[in-house]
Every structure is written in structure tokens, then in C-alpha cells.
Amino acid sequence: MGLLSKKDAGLIKDPLADNNPITIQVLGICSALAITAELKAAVVMAISVLFVLGAGNVVISLMRNIIPSKIRIIVQLIVVATLVIIVDQVLKAFAYELSKTLGAFIGLIITNCIIMGRFEAFALGNGPWKSFLDGVGNALGYGVILIIVAFFRELLGSGTLFGFPVLGDSVEKTGLYAFGYENNGFMIMPPMALIVVGIIIWVQRSRNKALIED
Amino acid sequence: MGLKQNLHNLKEKYKGTKMAPAFNAIHTFLYLPNEITHGGTHIKAADDLKRTMNIVIMALVPCLLFGMFNAGYQHNAAINGFTEGMSFFSGDFWNMDNFLIGLKKILPLVIVSYVVGLVIEFIFAVIKGHEVEEGYLVTGMLVPLIVPVDLPLWMLAVAVAFGVVIGKEVFGGTGMNILNPALTIRAFLFFAYPTWMSGDKVWVYDAVERAGSADAISGETVLGSLAQSQPLSYSVSDMFFGFIPGSVGETSTLLILLGALFLIFTKIGSWRIMLSSVIGALAMGYIFNLVVDAGVIGETSKFYGLMSLDFWKHLLIGGFAFGAVYMATDPVTASQTNKGKWIYGFLIGFISIMIRVFNPAYPEGVMLAILLMNVFAPTIDHYVVQGNVKRRLKRLKAKTA
Numbered sequence: 001m002g003l004l005s006k007k008d009a010g011l012i013k014d015p016l017a018d019n020n021p022i023t024i025q026v027l028g029i030c031s032a033l034a035i036t037a038e039l040k041a042a043v044v045m046a047i048s049v050l051f052v053l054g055a056g057n058v059v060i061s062l063m064r065n066i067i068p069s070k071i072r073i074i075v076q077l078i079v080v081a082t083l084v085i086i087v088d089q090v091l092k093a094f095a096y097e098l099s100k101t102l103g104a105f106i107g108l109i110i111t112n113c114i115i116m117g118r119f120e121a122f123a124l125g126n127g128p129w130k131s132f133l134d135g136v137g138n139a140l141g142y143g144v145i146l147i148i149v150a151f152f153r154e155l156l157g158s159g160t161l162f163g164f165p166v167l168g169d170s171v172e173k174t175g176l177y178a179f180g181y182e183n184n185g186f187m188i189m190p191p192m193a194l195i196v197v198g199i200i201i202w203v204q205r206s207r208n209k210a211l212i213e214d
Numbered sequence: 215m216g217l218k219q220n221l222h223n224l225k226e227k228y229k230g231t232k233m234a235p236a237f238n239a240i241h242t243f244l245y246l247p248n249e250i251t252h253g254g255t256h257i258k259a260a261d262d263l264k265r266t267m268n269i270v271i272m273a274l275v276p277c278l279l280f281g282m283f284n285a286g287y288q289h290n291a292a293i294n295g296f297t298e299g300m301s302f303f304s305g306d307f308w309n310m311d312n313f314l315i316g317l318k319k320i321l322p323l324v325i326v327s328y329v330v331g332l333v334i335e336f337i338f339a340v341i342k343g344h345e346v347e348e349g350y351l352v353t354g355m356l357v358p359l360i361v362p363v364d365l366p367l368w369m370l371a372v373a374v375a376f377g378v379v380i381g382k383e384v385f386g387g388t389g390m391n392i393l394n395p396a397l398t399i400r401a402f403l404f405f406a407y408p409t410w411m412s413g414d415k416v417w418v419y420d421a422v423e424r425a426g427s428a429d430a431i432s433g434e435t436v437l438g439s440l441a442q443s444q445p446l447s448y449s450v451s452d453m454f455f456g457f458i459p460g461s462v463g464e465t466s467t468l469l470i471l472l473g474a475l476f477l478i479f480t481k482i483g484s485w486r487i488m489l490s491s492v493i494g495a496l497a498m499g500y501i502f503n504l505v506v507d508a509g510v511i512g513e514t515s516k517f518y519g520l521m522s523l524d525f526w527k528h529l530l531i532g533g534f535a536f537g538a539v540y541m542a543t544d545p546v547t548a549s550q551t552n553k554g555k556w557i558y559g560f561l562i563g564f565i566s567i568m569i570r571v572f573n574p575a576y577p578e579g580v581m582l583a584i585l586l587m588n589v590f591a592p593t594i595d596h597y598v599v600q601g602n603v604k605r606r607l608k609r610l611k612a613k614t615a
Binding site: 189202 | 366368369372380384402405406407408409410
């Protein structure tokens with residue numbers, strides 16, 4: 001089986017599909033709506049959450065036996081806050097423009113329910129290696145949805161992918177625009193992100209009926 | 215063997231297969247089905263869903279025809295100049311030239327709307343294995359009437375697909391939708407392609423094509439020019455008869471009024487909603503007039519143009535009349551209780567004038583007001599019913615005590 005045992009592999013694979021944090025647990029919706037208008041922002045967000053959740057899960061898991069349960073939420077918050085500040089500072093140092101577009105949403109990773117959720121539900125009760133895998137899996141599951149949503153929103157809303165005009169130039173009227181195609185302004189607005197997430201949920205559940213809850 | 219028998223045979227042949235709903239739909243749309251009700255008591259009534267829908271469509275046809283003439287008239291008038299003080303039956307308006315221009319532009323809108331909408335309905339019926347629902351018949355007619363005449367057809371197709379799938383099918387189809395599908399389609403167009411849904415070009419056929427050239431023409435809607443505090447350039451009779459630029463079928467308040475009377479007479483549309491939304495609009499308009507009279511808002515304010523408009527003129531301009539008569543009364547998305555209908559209608563009128571005045575970027579307040587109240591309709595009904603329950607309980611207590 002190689003690197004991971006079957007159970008460990010499940011920790012990574014499950015959140016990608018059948019136990020996806022966004023489409024199944026419906027967590028972290030807020031940031032999924034806010035920063036998915038561009039692919040670049042979505043990718044950076046996904047990587048940031050990957051780092052915070054992966055590292056955070058390990059830290060919490062290592063400390064799980066010495067944290068008094070009465071103050072565990074505070075401890076978790078401090079861990080997340082520390083990691084988020086690191087991410088924020090790194091972005092400011094090396095990708096200033098991007099950190100400006102992402103604005104408050106990097107700081108708001110602290111409030112992303114997926115992170116506190118995984119700390120509470122998994123890291124407090126499992127060893128560091130398992131917690132690391134769980135964190136990475138959930139962050140990847142979150143990131144995949146973010147990128148899918150951002151792909152459609154950027155393509156249909158701005159006609160670009162990662163900033164490259166793939167459908168032609170909307171001002172010069174080349175490519176598709178020569179035939180009268182126009183960007184869909186609704187796609188850039190947050191309500192449409194909710195609808196796109198909804199469609200993903202719809203498609204996923206109609207492919208796998210077991211996911212439908214009453 | 216007639217068409218009916220042929221269709222019936224087809225129906226029998228495909229019974230139980232995936233495509234059955236599609237054939238059944240055509241059959242029952244054209245004819246009374248061959249099946250008869252079995253068993254005990256049953257009522258045979260002619261006013262089933264399909265007939266109801268057809269009556270609404272009949273009420274819409276005058277607006278559609280007027281819209282065709284008006285499309286041509288606006289185009290020619292923008293080039294040759296407007297006729298002052300036209301009477302309703304003026305030959306300058308009702309002529310073949312105007313009608314043909316309108317027919318050329320509007321018939322494709324109607325066709326695209328129906329084809330896209332019905333194809334989606336058929337697909338969903340086949341996937342889900344239920345009968346094709348009639349819900350799209352009215353929506354399909356409403357949609358071309360509430361869009362600008364120069365709207366590109368592919369945009370309409372995209373919007374109809376969105377509106378029918380997201381606005382209706384995800385909730386379970388006809389009768390289950392929260393939002394009015396026709397308005398969902400219009401709202402989608404409005405937010406997705408704002409340049410094609412507002413401004414001073416799209417309302418007149420050919421104006422977009424000619425923009426920037428020597429024979430450029432334009433036609434600002436009454437709402438649009440008022441939002442920029444320009445004086446009213448149309449007479450009251452023009453606005454009442456509908457000789458003004460605007461979405462295809464919503465300009466003629468006179469014909470909408472006749473349609474409203476027809477709907478009320480046939481008991482299809484709720485007079486409570488229509489009346490209360492008119493009252494709501496007048497109330498809000500009157501409040502704004504008072505504010506202007508009190509001198510709170512000066513002529514320099516960006517709200518002055520619309521706020522100072524005589525309150526009753528709000529009923530004549532924009533899509534208010536059309537929305538109140540044909541959209542607010544949609545039996546699925548409106549309030550169900552009588553008291554609820556009064557509240558629902560009043561708030562639609564009230565809010566649409568408020569949006570109209572305070573947000574010139576969203577000139578058509580009635581669309582957003584109806585969508586908003588669609589969302590609140592179940593809440594209103596809930597409290598009306600609960601209030602009723604409480605009152606009866608109190609009465610019961612008083613009796614037994």
C-alpha cells in the first residue's frame with residue numbers, strides 16, 4: 001500500500017468528495033463566496049488554509065493532552081491566530097498586490113469554521129500524523145471547491161483565467177466577443193457564488209444518492 | 215383518423231417509457247385526455263391549470279400587440295420626430311410599417327423564450343418522470359414583454375435557462391417556486407448584462423447599432439430621464455396610452471388596465487393585490503411629494519426629479535402597472551390569505567416607489583419589490599393564520615369561561 005495505510009489515505013480522500021467541508025458539511029461558505037471571483041485569489045486562499053489547517057492540527061494534536069478542556073477554545077484561537085498572522089505577513093512581504101485584493105479575508109481565516117471544526121472534532125482526539133493528514137485533506141477539499149467555483153466565476157464573469165484573457169479581448173472585440181458575446185456581470189457578484197456552490201452540491205448529490213439527507 | 219387519435223395512439227405506444235411525459239404533454243395541451251376519472255365523487259371543472267394559464271395569456275396578448283406597434287413607432291419617431299398629442303387610435307401609431315418592425319424584433323424574443331423554456335421543462339419532465347407542467351406557458355409570454363426590444367437573443371436564452379432551472383426546477387417545478395420565474399429571468403438579465411437592460415439606447419430598436427454614427431438615435435425611458443432630474447418630456451396621455459420607450463409590453467397603462475379588469479372579471483387575478491399595490495405606490499409617492507413640499511429636498515438633490523413627480527404619475531411610468539397586474543398576482547408566489555394579500559400588495563407598491571426614487575441605479579423598483587415580497591409572502595401568511603388562530607382561541611375561552 002506504500003506510504004499511507006488505507007485508513008490514513010481515507011483521511012485525505014474523504015474530505016475531497018464524500019465528506020467535503022463545503023458541499024457536505026456546508027462550512028466555510030463565507031470565504032468561498034467572498035474570494036472566488038478570481039482564480040488567483042482562490043488558489044492563494046486555498047494554500048493559506050492548507051498551511052493553517054495542516055500546521056494547526058499538528059500543534060493542537062501535540063498539545064491535546066496538556067490543554068485543560070475548559071480553556072481549549074482560547075488555546076485553539078491563539079494557535080490559529082498565530083498561524084494566520086504568519087500567512088498574512090508572508091503574503092504582505094512577497095505578494096503585496098494579492099494580499100491587498102484578499103484584504104481582510106486572510107485575517108478572517110481565523111473565523112473559518114472548518115479550522116475550529118477540525119481542531120475540535122479531530123485534532124483533540126488523534127495523534128499528530130493523523131491530524132496532519134486530516135488537516136491537509138480538509139484543506140484540499142475546501143480548496144478544490146474554491147477553485148472550481150472561481151474557475152467558472154472568472155471565466156464567465158471576466159472572460160479570463162488567472163488573469164489571462166482566454167475568450168478574447170472584451171474591449172477590442174476579438175475572439176468570442178466579436179460574435180457579440182459579453183461577460184456576465186452577475187458572476188462577479190457574491191450571490192452567484194452561492195448559486196454555483198449550490199449547483200456543485202446539486203450535481204454531487206444527484207451522482208451519489210447516499211449523500212442526500214432528509 | 216384525426217390528430218387526437220394519432221396522439222392518443224402515440225401516448226399508448228410510449229406508455230411507461232422515458233419519453234412518455236413529452237407525448238402526454240402535447241396531447242393534453244391540445245385536447246381533453248381520453249381517460250376519465252374512475253371511482254366515487256368527482257368534479258368536472260373546465261378551469262384547470264391549463265385554462266387558467268390560457269386566460270392570463272389572453273390578457274397579455276393586447277400588450278404584446280401594442281408592444282410590436284410601439285417598437286416600430288419608437289424607432290420611426292426617434293428618426294422622424296414624435297407626433298404631439300396623439301389620440302389612442304392615431305394612424306401614426308397603428309400602421310403596418312410600425313407593426314412589421316415590431317414583429318421582426320419581438321417575434322424572435324417570444325420564440326426564443328418559449329423554445330428554451332419548454333425544452334428545459336421537457337428535459338426535466340423526462341428525467342424526473344413526471345408530467346410536463348404548464349407553468350412555463352405564462353412565464354414564456356411574460357418574459358418577452360418585460361425586456362428591452364434590442365436585447366440580444368442569446369442573452370435571453372441564457373437568462374431563461376437560468377430562471378427556469380434555478381428559479382423553478384430546483385424547488386420542484388411549477389407551484390413549488392418561491393420567486394416569480396419571469397422576474398427571476400429579468401433580474402438575472404439586469405444584473406448580468408446591465409448595459410443591455412438600462413441606459414438610453416436599448417429601448418429603441420436599432421439605437422445600439424447606430425450609436426456613435428451620424429444618424430444616432432436614442433430614447434431614454436421616462437424613469438431614466440427623471441432619475442437625472444430632467445423635465446418630463448411626454449404628456450400624461452402619451453404615458454397613459456403607452457407611446458413611450460420602455461420594455462416591450464409594459465408601456466401601455468391603458469391596455470394593462472383592461473387586462474386587469476379581464477383578470478379580475480374571470481377571477482384569475484386577485485383584485486386585492488392589484489388594488490393594495492396601487493394604494494401602496496400612491497402612499498409612498500404622496501409621502502415623497504410631502505417631503506418635497508416641506509422643502510427638505512431641494513432642486514439640487516439627485517432625488518428631486520423622481521420625488522417631485524406628482525404621486526399619481528408613478529402609476530403611469532415604468533413597469534409598475536405591468537408588475538402589479540401580471541406579476542404580483544402570480545398565485546404561486548403571492549400571499550394566499552386575503553388579509554395577507556392586502557399587506558403583500560401594499561408593501562410591493564410602497565417598496566417599488568421607494569427603490570425607484572432612492573436608487574436611480576435600479577430604475578425598475580417594481581421588479582425588486584415583487585421579488586422581495588415573494589420571499590416574505592409565506593411569512594406574512596404564517597402570521598395572518600396564527601393571528602386568526604389566536605383570535606379564535608380567545609373567543610373560545612370567552613365563551614366557555
